[in-house]
Amino acid sequence: MPEENVNMGSSSKILLQISVAVTSIWSVGVPLHHQVWYWDMKLPVKLLKQDVTWIIKKGDIVSVPFNVACGRCKMCQRQDTHICLNVNPERPGGAYGYVDMGGWVGGQSEYVMVPYADFQLLKFPDKEKAMEKILDLTMLSDIFPTGYHGAISAGVTTGSTVYVAGAGPVGLAAAHSAQLLGAAVVIVGDLKEERLKQARSFGCETINLQEHDDVGEQIEEILGVPEVDCAIDAVGFEAYGHGTDHEDAPAAVLNTMMDVVEAGGKYGIPGLYVTEDPGAKDKDAKQGSLKVRFGLGWSKAHSFSTGQTPAMKYQRQLMMAILNGKADIANVVNATVISLDEAPEGYADFDSGAAKKFVIDPHGTLSK
Numbered sequence: 266m267p268e269e270n271v272n273m274g275s276s277s278k279i280l281l282q283i284s285v286a287v288t289s290i291w292s293v294g295v296p297l298h299h300q301v302w303y304w305d306m307k308l309p310v311k312l313l314k315q316d317v318t319w320i321i322k323k324g325d326i327v328s329v330p331f332n333v334a335c336g337r338c339k340m341c342q343r344q345d346t347h348i349c350l351n352v353n354p355e356r357p358g359g360a361y362g363y364v365d366m367g368g369w370v371g372g373q374s375e376y377v378m379v380p381y382a383d384f385q386l387l388k389f390p391d392k393e394k395a396m397e398k399i400l401d402l403t404m405l406s407d408i409f410p411t412g413y414h415g416a417i418s419a420g421v422t423t424g425s426t427v428y429v430a431g432a433g434p435v436g437l438a439a440a441h442s443a444q445l446l447g448a449a450v451v452i453v454g455d456l457k458e459e460r461l462k463q464a465r466s467f468g469c470e471t472i473n474l475q476e477h478d479d480v481g482e483q484i485e486e487i488l489g490v491p492e493v494d495c496a497i498d499a500v501g502f503e504a505y506g507h508g509t510d511h512e513d514a515p516a517a518v519l520n521t522m523m524d525v526v527e528a529g530g531k532y533g534i535p536g537l538y539v540t541e542d543p544g545a546k547d548k549d550a551k552q553g554s555l556k557v558r559f560g561l562g563w564s565k566a567h568s569f570s571t572g573q574t575p576a577m578k579y580q581r582q583l584m585m586a587i588l589n590g591k592a593d594i595a596n597v598v599n600a601t602v603i604s605l606d607e608a609p610e611g612y613a614d615f616d617s618g619a620a621k622k623f624v625i626d627p628h629g630t631l632s633k
Contacts, residue, residue, distance in 0.1 A: 303307030336384030412438025
């Protein structure tokens with residue numbers, strides 16, 4: 266990829282950037298993410314102020330987080346890389362291929378330019394072992410840390426009962442993360458039976474929200490009480506009503522969590538909420554204003570965490586869990602390998618609710 270064809274967004278603030286060849290990437294519901302990459306020194310390399318070869322060398326396999334972060338600012342230094350102050354002129358936080366996140370181009374391509382490479386790269390310690398687990402490791406740059414962050418934010422711990430709203434890839438990753446953290450029961454709710462079947466495949470209880478509009482009642486059938494210790498919103502503003510009401514209801518998940526989480530409980534919200542939604546049917550929702558029963562949450566002394574996931578905060582420990590057989594995230598999300606040319610079809614399947622996480626193999630590396 267000629268360097269002059271690469272749009273680097275806020276390039277005036279880049280201290281170091283390198284080109285990497287993409288080994289595998291996974292498709293998501295927003296355009297263009299970038300996941301596990303092979304660094305090829307034959308590609309254009311621009312070292313503006315320092316050398317990176319003490320960190321990585323030709324042939325290393327690395328993971329790059331979806332957040333773009335400088336590693337120098339106040340937020341990065343406290344591990345809040347999702348709200349880096351130096352990568353987006355509009356507001357804190359940057360991401361590849363993501364609307365309103367600094368203009369950084371996505372990574373579903375053969376080669377990608379990585380800014381702040383001295384800070385952002387996670388090298389896998391054993392290349393041969395990494396290739397054996399490459400489908401799992403591909404999830405490290407976004408989906409696995411995102412699900413794990415949701416579980417951590419919700420306060421999941423040994424013996425917790427957890428409700429996860431949404432059985433898409435983020436919800437499944439959150440459910441698996443809750444299990445890793447010691448949850449006693451993980452209940453996953455979704456409108457699609459195919460996705461719920463995937464959640465049951467690794468030990469989750471499920472609720473079909475197309476058939477039931479009272480989540481608390483369904484939780485009571487499973488636990489004997491209509492409440493859980495904590496909950497995770499893996500849906501966001503694209504939520505629909507439950508039961509026979511299948512209209513857009515962007516606050517549905519938030520209101521459900523306030524209803525079913527016990528007093529003093531927490532919920533994590535890795536699901537996406539936007540500052541503006543021009544396509545929303547509701548006038549308030551167009552401006553990012555949702556009809557949330559905040560008084561109910563306040564009366565129950567709930568607490569919650571929002572925002573993008575600081576992926577780098579969790580990458581290394583999740584890598585170790587994968588490499589040592591403690592995490593099985595590729596099977597959990599039903600990772601399915603496709604070529605770069607098949608990506609449009611993969612997106613269409615994803616949008617239709619397929620119970621798969623598509624992993625793009627642009628160089629045919631995984632089929633060799």
